[in-house]
Amino acid sequence: MYYEEETAEKPEKWPANAREQILDTLCECVEEFKKNPSYKTREVLLSLTCEHDLNLNDNFGLVRVTEYEVGILNFLYLVGNAYQISSLKTYIYNIITQVTRLQKITSWFKPVINCEEEDTYRVIPYEQGLMFPLRLYHIAYQKFTIEKDKSFAEQLIEIVEETLKNCQTEEEVDTLTHSYTSILLDISNMHGSKREKLWEFTREELYKLLVMEAKLLRMNKQAANIRPVKGVLMMMISNFILKSRNGYNNDYICKYLPIEVAKSGISNHQIWMKKTELLNDEREQKVIPELFEDMSWIHYDWIKDIDFSETRNYYVSCFSKSINSSHMQDGYGECLYGYKNDRIVDLIGPIGLYTLTKKADADADLPDIMKRPYMAQVITFDVLYDIEEAKTELQYLFSVIDMFDLSDNNKRIFLQEILQYWILSVKDSKWKAERERRYVVFLYDDYEYIETELDDTFLKVKTSLFITPDFIIGKNPSKGEIMRQLAAKRKALFSKEYLFCEDCLMQDHDVAISKKPEKCPICGSKNIRMIYHKNA
Structure with a gap:
């Protein structure tokens, strides 16, 4: 090897x-x-x-x-x-x-x-x-x-x-x-x-870390608006600020699906993501641009004439932080797939292939052309429903961009491009009950993707997301297959005792080391038991 x-x-x-x-x-x-x-x-x-x-x-x-x-x-x-x-x-x-x-x-x-x-x-x-x-x-x-x-x-x-x-x-x-x-x-x-938890910086800590980043780039004579530094900064800044919403909210994340979709998902192993313009909110992508129509809350002269036109193709999948919500079940489906953390972001994006061409001075044994897999970029965030909170966050973003050694025009262009990460992240307060968490896939023309289908409405990506959730709630028609897959996964990975719920299929190692609870901490079922490694 x-x-x-x-x-x-x-x-x-x-x-x-x-x-x-x-x-x-x-x-x-x-x-x-x-x-x-x-x-x-x-x-x-x-x-x-x-x-x-x-x-x-x-x-x-x-x-x-x-x-x-x-x-x-x-x-x-x-x-x-x-x-x-x-x-x-x-x-x-x-x-x-x-x-x-x-x-x-x-x-x-x-x-x-x-x-x-x-x-x-x-x-x-x-x-x-x-x-x-x-x-x-x-x-x-x-x-x-x-x-x-x-x-x-x-x-x-x-x-x-x-x-x-x-x-x-x-x-x-x-x-x-x-x-x-x-x-x-x-x-x-x-x-x-x-x-x-060590990496969940406060916004004050993050600001100081980025001040150091700006200082190093300045000393190294690297401009923040020249790639690849520009792309790296945009991803880094967006990841930290968007993830720090709600104090790095670590609630469970879930997907509500109708019974027929849950049934087909176990056979086609796909997640379907809509184009942004086809989402069910007619005011999608309008809230952030509207904030810039009244500039009285913005205190930087270089912020003006921001163009919010999409620069690439975006596809969105909507999850929720609301567990066991009748409102969500009525609106989106009664089958709930639950996840303990954001491994979703790794499983939802298409797998792409880079084509590499052998250079003249390369090893003669190498093939002339090679293809290398990679995982497509996905950005994730909790949606904001409060306009004042959104303004405060944007002001923080402005202050971060302002610390870098850039001309006013280049700061404006940097902001304009990084706002592509933000435009889908704020919605009207009437949607607040959904506690939505969004996953936005960045798709590029002329790139090669595998196990991916694209039509006028959906991006369809092969995924294991619905085969091995951390738990399920509701009468899921695919429960038998999910149980089988999770049992195989536990057998391959687990080496310590854990608490197991027979109803929602939750497994929890941390609860297992303390006093056994009377009911499942997720679904409330009393049909729970301890499983030890020897019989896992």
Whole structure:
């Protein structure tokens, strides 16, 4: 395998712990997705990277970090970049978080066993071998978890400031700038799981982080309005601001479907997404432009004559934060599919194919043309229904754009383009009861997509979304097949006890370690039981 060629020699008894086993499996799944990209191989790969419950897996095995493991982390991070698998990259950051914290805890025991090593909290293979974005994150988190006198955002900024003072060449400044930008972009793709609370920055913290971003770009002589920096900033800023709505609301997310759609979904494995102009609200995409008709609330002279015309094709799928809502069932369907976090964003977008042409100086053994899979861009957000709240958020966005070294005209153009992420995110208050969460797929002409159909009304994408939900509510005609798929998934992934609801199929590892509740925390059923690994 490629990663074995690019990493250090495999240590004895590999894998020697659960983490090493998962990393091995991830590499196999990545190779399979590369050779056979499909919604099935994507689901298998992403199932390994999405750990919502804190007590999902055992950390059994030998406590160690090897150069070989570091090589695999670097390899998987590069794959995440190449294939645009954002959750694979956030998973790598989560591993680094866990290992760094575990090393700190392990260091407490060194005096007990008369260990004379100094700085036993250090993870030397990380310091010497991780790619710089990952290493920078590790150092910042290590300082954060040991000193505990600053927030993680403050500690990250402090480490970057210290590193910047020691930069002696333009190349070192460039490396630091790229690494810091990569960290912010990567963790902005968080799913909202319990493991990712560390990255839920307040808007005050986020502002300071972006001030540092603007400073680094200025020192590195990079303009914020020139690609690829421009696209990276737009995704990063949009992800953080839109996800921070409602204080990073981490409620369950659900999709209501009619019985006939639930029945067909288990056979065609598709999700249908409408073009924006065909959504059921006639005022769709009008609320944000109307806010700019009265400029009295805007305090920046460079904001004027904003053009809200669509710059690409958008398709929207609407979910809800309202669980067991009779209003939603009456309006959209009685079959509810529920999800604990935003892994939906990884499963809803089409799989695209890049065509790569061999360069003249490339290895002669390589084919002349190769196709590499990638996951299409999806933006997600809770819809806002309050005009004043929307204005406050937009003012925050204006202040962020204003901090970058751009002319007034370029700031206006930057705002005009980033508002493409916002235009579908605010609706009239009459829709408030829906508590809508939206997923917007960006589709481009002349790009090649697989397992995707397009007609005058719908974008139809193959997905495992309705095969392996986290729970279901209502008389779902596909319950039997969903039960079978979830049982297979649990058998493949779970290694610890969990609470299981026979009615909604919910599984919860965190509830399982405390006193067993009297009823299911999601659907209220008393038909619940504990399942242990030996009979899972």
